[in-house]
Amino acid sequence: MKLSEVKNILNAQVVVGEEFLEREVHSACGSDLMSDVLAFVKDQALLLTGLVNGQVIRTAEMMDIKAVVFVRGKKPTDEVTALANEYSMVVMTTDAPLYAACGKLYCEGLVPKERLD
Amino acid sequence: MAENSVKLHYNVDASDFTVAGQASGAVKKVLKQLGFSADVIRRVAVAMYECEINMVIHADGGEIDVEITPEKIRMIHKDRGPGIKDIEKAMQEGYSTADEKVRELGFGAGMGLPNMKRYTDEMNISTELEKGTVVDMTVLVK
Numbered sequence: 001m002k003l004s005e006v007k008n009i010l011n012a013q014v015v016v017g018e019e020f021l022e023r024e025v026h027s028a029c030g031s032d033l034m035s036d037v038l039a040f041v042k043d044q045a046l047l048l049t050g051l052v053n054g055q056v057i058r059t060a061e062m063m064d065i066k067a068v069v070f071v072r073g074k075k076p077t078d079e080v081t082a083l084a085n086e087y088s089m090v091v092m093t094t095d096a097p098l099y100a101a102c103g104k105l106y107c108e109g110l111v112p113k114e115r116l117d
Numbered sequence: 118m119a120e121n122s123v124k125l126h127y128n129v130d131a132s133d134f135t136v137a138g139q140a141s142g143a144v145k146k147v148l149k150q151l152g153f154s155a156d157v158i159r160r161v162a163v164a165m166y167e168c169e170i171n172m173v174i175h176a177d178g179g180e181i182d183v184e185i186t187p188e189k190i191r192m193i194h195k196d197r198g199p200g201i202k203d204i205e206k207a208m209q210e211g212y213s214t215a216d217e218k219v220r221e222l223g224f225g226a227g228m229g230l231p232n233m234k235r236y237t238d239e240m241n242i243s244t245e246l247e248k249g250t251v252v253d254m255t256v257l258v259k
């Protein structure tokens with residue numbers, strides 16, 4: 001799924017990385033606990049989270065995650081967006097809560113293939 | 118081969134949570150420049166990041182030494198923290214002593230040490246109560 005589709009499905013606003021919306025994601029991960037995100041390697045994944053701090057961006061960077069969606073209308077600070085910018089990430093915000101945001105994307109076809117170890 | 122090794126040293130400051138992860142980020146960059154595979158880079162970056170965060174949230178900061186050779190990457194994390202009482206327990210998925218404040222920051226799932234174990238080929242912890250902890254990890258380049 002293209003990030004531009006993710007944006008439409010979630011009715012999201014792009015905070016940084018407008019120029020990268022043609023990027024494809026193959027799976028998604030929704031969590032507020034970063035070590036959960038770090039537990040499994042997924043290629044070209046999207047991270048959805050209600051946590052808004054710089055460690056979200058760092059966690060994404062460690063996992064080569066190139067797009068982050070902040071849910072429940074949470075707005076990242078300038079510090080957070082600057083870090084995302086540095087890593088050429090796409091950051092979006094949506095008013096939808098985490099469960100609904102993940103559910104919508106899943107229903108629209110963002111279904112990860114079986115995990116490959 | 119000694120002439121083929123790169124040594125890096127970092128101080129980890131526990132007073133500023135926002136900079137936690139800088140050392141791991143820097144090492145990731147170096148490994149990229151040196152041309153290691155994406156898999157090796159990710160394994161080193163995640164293991165080191167988890168460990169660096171632990172040094173900040175559970176200990177009082179410390180130092181990290183990284184040695185990079187074509188065959189392996191070794192990371193030694195030394196902190197000045199309280200030590201780990203029960204390593205066996207700490208290694209279990211889901212075990213955490215993190216308080217509410219740490220959870221609000223997005224940590225405290227009790228997955229850090231298990232993640233480090235999973236992503237590295239060798240991992241040794243030596244710890245002394247009230248003195249500190251040394252976590253020594255190696256990722257082999259296969």
Ligand SMILES: Nc1ncnc2c1ncn2[C@@H]1O[C@H](COP(=O)(O)OP(=O)(O)OP(=O)(O)O)[C@@H](O)[C@H]1O
Nearest residue numbers: 035171175198207213214224225226227228229230
């Ligand atoms: N460097 C350390 N010094 C002292 N105690 C530590 C250290 N590292 C880990 N611990 C102890 O081991 C427990 C488990 O660590 P682990 O990294 O697995 O989970 P966590 O840090 O609590 O949560 P997460 O890593 O999922 O955010 C910690 O809660 C803490 O009690």
Ligand SMILES: [Mg+2]
Nearest residue numbers: 167171229230
């Ligand atoms: Mg941890």
